[in-house]
Amino acid sequence: MTQENQNYDLFAAINDLPDLLKETVNLMESPQEKYMGLYASTVLTGSLMPHVWTNYDGKVNHPALMLSVSFPPAAGKGKLALLPLVLKNINDELRATNNHLMKTYRMEVKEYEKNKKAGNLTPPPEKPRLPILLIPANTTSSKLTEQLAENAGDIMALLFETETDAMTNMMGNKFGSDNSMIYRKVFHHEQISQMRKNNSEHLDVLNPKMAIVITGTPSQIPRLFHSNKDGLLSRFLNISGTASIVWKDVQPCDTCVPLNKLFEEKAAAYYKLYQYFKERNVEVKFTNEHWNLLNETGARRLEHSNIEGGESATSIAKRHGNMTIRIATILTMVRYFQNQLSSDVILCSDQDFQIASWMAEESYQCCIELYKDLPGEKNEGDERLEEMFNMLPKQFKPKELAPLCKSLNISKRTAERMLDKLKKAGRLTSVKKGEYEKVLVADVTNGG
Numbered sequence: 001m002t003q004e005n006q007n008y009d010l011f012a013a014i015n016d017l018p019d020l021l022k023e024t025v026n027l028m029e030s031p032q033e034k035y036m037g038l039y040a041s042t043v044l045t046g047s048l049m050p051h052v053w054t055n056y057d058g059k060v061n062h063p064a065l066m067l068s069v070s071f072p073p074a075a076g077k078g079k080l081a082l083l084p085l086v087l088k089n090i091n092d093e094l095r096a097t098n099n100h101l102m103k104t105y106r107m108e109v110k111e112y113e114k115n116k117k118a119g120n121l122t123p124p125p126e127k128p129r130l131p132i133l134l135i136p137a138n139t140t141s142s143k144l145t146e147q148l149a150e151n152a153g154d155i156m157a158l159l160f161e162t163e164t165d166a167m168t169n170m171m172g173n174k175f176g177s178d179n180s181m182i183y184r185k186v187f188h189h190e191q192i193s194q195m196r197k198n199n200s201e202h203l204d205v206l207n208p209k210m211a212i213v214i215t216g217t218p219s220q221i222p223r224l225f226h227s228n229k230d231g232l233l234s235r236f237l238n239i240s241g242t243a244s245i246v247w248k249d250v251q252p253c254d255t256c257v258p259l260n261k262l263f264e265e266k267a268a269a270y271y272k273l274y275q276y277f278k279e280r281n282v283e284v285k286f287t288n289e290h291w292n293l294l295n296e297t298g299a300r301r302l303e304h305s306n307i308e309g310g311e312s313a314t315s316i317a318k319r320h321g322n323m324t325i326r327i328a329t330i331l332t333m334v335r336y337f338q339n340q341l342s343s344d345v346i347l348c349s350d351q352d353f354q355i356a357s358w359m360a361e362e363s364y365q366c367c368i369e370l371y372k373d374l375p376g377e378k379n380e381g382d383e384r385l386e387e388m389f390n391m392l393p394k395q396f397k398p399k400e401l402a403p404l405c406k407s408l409n410i411s412k413r414t415a416e417r418m419l420d421k422l423k424k425a426g427r428l429t430s431v432k433k434g435e436y437e438k439v440l441v442a443d444v445t446n447g448g
Contacts, residue, residue, distance in 0.1 A: 010035055013355050018334035020269055021045060024086065027262050030248075032241050033076040036069050039239055039359065040080050040213050043067045044087070046330040047133070047158040047211040048274045051281040054329050056322055059188075063329045064156055066187060066212040067237045068164075070221050070370075075243035077215045081162045085263035087133060089271035094132055094155075101128040137161035137214070138170050141178035145194045148186070148208045156209040164216025168223040180232050186210040187235040187319075212236075227376035234315035237323055237363040238370055276337050283345045284329040290353050294321055297357065301364055307421050309371045310414075316371060320364045328356035384408065385418050389427060395437045 014025055014034060021041055028037040046063035053060050071077050108125035115122050131151040135144070137159055151157055161167055170176035185192055185208065192205040214224070218240065225233040252258075286294075301317035309316075331352035391404055398419060405415050419436070422428045428436045 008354065008358050010038070013358055014038060016351050016355055018331060018338055020266075020273070020334055020338065021331070024083075024263075024266055027259060027266075028076070028079055030076055030244060032071065032244065033079050035239065035241060036071070036077065036080055036215070037083070039067050039237060039363075040069065040083055040215075042327060042330055042359070043211050043213050043237070044083060044158065044160065045270075045273070045334060046326065047156045048090075048270065049277045049330070049333055050154060050156045050209055051279065052277060052284065052329060052333050053282075054284045054286075054325055056325050061322065061326060061329075062156070062189065062209050063326045063333070064186070064189075064209050064211045065237060065323060065326050065330075066183065066235055067214065067239075068221070068224065069213070069215040070218050070238065070240040071215075072243040073217055075241065077162060079259065080213070080215055082259055082263045083213075084134060084160050085260065086266040086270045087158075088264060088267040090133055090267075090274045093271075098128075098130040098132070101130065104128075131155040133158055135159050137163075137167035139179075140170070140173075140175040141182060142175070142194065144176075144179060144182055145192055145203055145205060148182075148192065148205045148210065149203045151209070152205075153207040153209055156211060159210065159212045159214070161213070162215045164214055164220040164224055167214055168220065172223075180230075182208075183210075183212065184231050184235060221370065222374060225370070225374055228309065228371045228374040229312055229376045230374075231315065233367065233371065233374070234319045236367075237360075238366045239363060240366050240370070273334070273337050277333070281344065282333065282336065284332050284348055285345060286325070286328070286348050286353065287350075290328075290348060290350075293353075293357070294324060297321070297324075297361075305368060307417055307424070308368050310417070312376075313368065313371050316364065316367045320360050320367070323363065324353075324356050324360040327359055328353050331355055384410070385421065388415070388418055389422060389438070392436075392438055395431065395435065397435050399434075 010031065014022060017025065017038075021038075024041045025034055025037045028034045043065045046065055049063050051062075053062050055061075069077060069080065105125060105128055112122060112124055129150050129152060131154060132147065133155060135147055135157050139147070148157060159167075167179075171179045182192060189207050189209060192203075192208055194203040195201065216224070225236075298317060298321040301320060302314055305313040305317040328348050332346060332348045335349070335352070336346050388404070388408060388410075391407070392401075398416065401415055402412075405412060408415075410418075419428065423430070423436070427439050429439055431437045
């Protein structure tokens with residue numbers, strides 16, 4: 001776990017959370033579990049605010065986030081499987097409503113068929129929309145598009161899956177091959193269209209809203225993000241960590257309540273939050289200071305991502321600015337709910353912006369490391385970097401490297417980026433302005 005500044009960490013972030021989120025996260029036990037719970041609870045809660053929005057870069061953005069949690073086996077990811085229990089009351093209500101609608105529809109169809117046989121022609125009944133909140137990862141592209149159309153933006157879909165394979169297996173199937181494209185479009189609420197020959201089906205999802213929480217082991221990640229050129233990677237918050245090697249006492253105490261029950265007890269509070277935001281249209285705004293800090297951080301990340309992974313990696317920096325605002329929006333609206341406010345516009349507090357900034361920075365650092373580990377552009381760049389270092393003279397000026405650039409078939413801009421990375425890695429030193437010297441292994445060994 002990294003820190004955006006030395007005075008802020010996981011426990012400071014949890015302590016500053018709105019009460020409902022803090023209570024949910026603190027149901028987790030170990031630091032690793034709380035870390036995962038912080039992100040997963042935030043994403044889940046944002047999925048209950050379908051009409052909350054903020055203006056980011058001139059576009060309407062809803063608090064829909066995508067999260068990938070990558071930890072080794074037995075690191076506590078299993079506790080996240082209990083988190084959807086807080087949605088039990090919501091799911092029960094939606095299921096009951098949909099069953100009633102379908103029962104009524106079937107009766108209307110029977111009546112229509114009866115009238116048709118009797119020669120009494122009437123308009124056929126219209127099939128009702130059946131929106132749902134929780135959707136499985138094991139869903140075909142066609143069904144996923146259909147369900148987003150059923151939800152019609154009035155209910156945000158939430159894909160919550162504790163086994164990454166459930167998602168990647170479908171994405172690798174011919175019936176789910178478009179899922180990655182759908183996820184990429186959904187992040188920006190872009191229109192999704194589908195036409196099928198059967199029944200002359202034509203679906204248009206104008207404003208799709210979907211949140212995702214997916215957990216797995218590091219070995220499963222390359223199947224989710226096939227390469228660092230995969231645009232899906234930059235749309236995900238990513239967190240990772242290690243598993244504790246200390247045996248945990250698993251004997252329950254006499255007064256201990258199973259976690260299942262504790263999470264279920266939170267269902268009533270989350271149901272109230274869902275009802276509160278079901279039709280509530282609220283805009284979250286930010287101060288000039290917030291935007292200035294976001295722009296400064298974004299510029300720093302943009303330069304850093306370009307150095308670390310090249311142009312393709314800069315999308316990670318750009319989208320993490322968007323994610324910062326979405327996280328801050330969720331935190332702001334949980335407090336809005338707790339204080340039973342009713343205004344159409346609310347201003348994000350400095351406290352919530354700080355939490356969101358820290359969470360986004362954690363994810364950004366993880367994404368950059370993941371980017372470097374995935375196959376694709378960055379791996380090839382590592383080989384070129386080593387090749388360039390070996391071809392550099394002992395001392396040189398960047399303007400003298402035109403022949404080397406031509407030999408390596410790289411641009412001047414790429415060469416400058418590679419030199420900067422070698423300098424940051426301690427493999428080049430600046431003897432004076434505009435002049436570099438290679439730091440060889442022997443120099444380091446001899447203290448030179």
